[in-house]
Amino acid sequence: xxxxxxxxxxxxxxxxxxxxxxxxxxxxxxxxxxxxxxxxxxxxxxxxxxxxxxxxxxxxxxxxxxxxxxxxxxxxxxxxxxxxxxxxxxxxxxxxxxxxxxxxxxxxxxxxxxxxxxxxxxxxxxxxxxxxxxxxxxxxxxxxxxxxxxxxxxxxxxxxxxxxxxxxxxxxxxxxxxxxxxxxxxxxxxxxxxxxxx
Numbered sequence: 001x002x003x004x005x006x007x008x009x010x011x012x013x014x015x016x017x018x019x020x021x022x023x024x025x026x027x028x029x030x031x032x033x034x035x036x037x038x039x040x041x042x043x044x045x046x047x048x049x050x051x052x053x054x055x056x057x058x059x060x061x062x063x064x065x066x067x068x069x070x071x072x073x074x075x076x077x078x079x080x081x082x083x084x085x086x087x088x089x090x091x092x093x094x095x096x097x098x099x100x101x102x103x104x105x106x107x108x109x110x111x112x113x114x115x116x117x118x119x120x121x122x123x124x125x126x127x128x129x130x131x132x133x134x135x136x137x138x139x140x141x142x143x144x145x146x147x148x149x150x151x152x153x154x155x156x157x158x159x160x161x162x163x164x165x166x167x168x169x170x171x172x173x174x175x176x177x178x179x180x181x182x183x184x185x186x187x188x189x190x191x192x193x194x195x196x197x198x
Contacts, residue, residue: 033174043178067194074183085129095140105170106151
């Protein structure tokens with residue numbers, strides 16, 4: 001799959017270019033290869049705790065307020081104007097998709113359903129997102145960590161392509177879960193700081 005920039009600003013192109021850089025892709029894939037399953041699960045827990053801490057610090061009104069962040073790596077242009085709760089909704093959607101992919105690959109099944117979401121359209125918030133998204137997000141993480149702990153080895157399974165980083169086995173998809181949360185955590189922190197006038 002060819003990676004295309006879908007916006008024209010030179011500044012945006014320069015800031016997001018590392019994602020499409022083959023060296024960066026190789027570094028990320030190697031990092032995932034060298035990361036243990038336990039460490040990947042720890043990253044998921046740590047990032048989840050950081051999101052929930054942010055949710056505790058800000059009220060529902062602030063969580064619903066949209067703010068446009070500057071170009072950030074891993075945040076597509078159509079995602080830059082989201083609220084904190086929209087970021088939480090997006091994460092819950094992606095979490096369920098990765099969970100379906102990891103489970104299918106680990107069990108030797110052909111991925112289907114949620115695992116095959118369109119990474120540009122199916123992962124977008126569905127409308128006005130409110131504080132209920134905190135519970136949906138928390139549940140998506142808890143369900144995933146419970147499920148993944150019951151699976152056989154995640155390494156060496158069949159592979160299915162990530163839209164940017166190429167073929168992943170179940171282990172690399174497991175690592176992607178926490179990595180993805182980390183990318184949008186930076187966005188969430190920035191959004192809430194902007195909304196709070198910090």
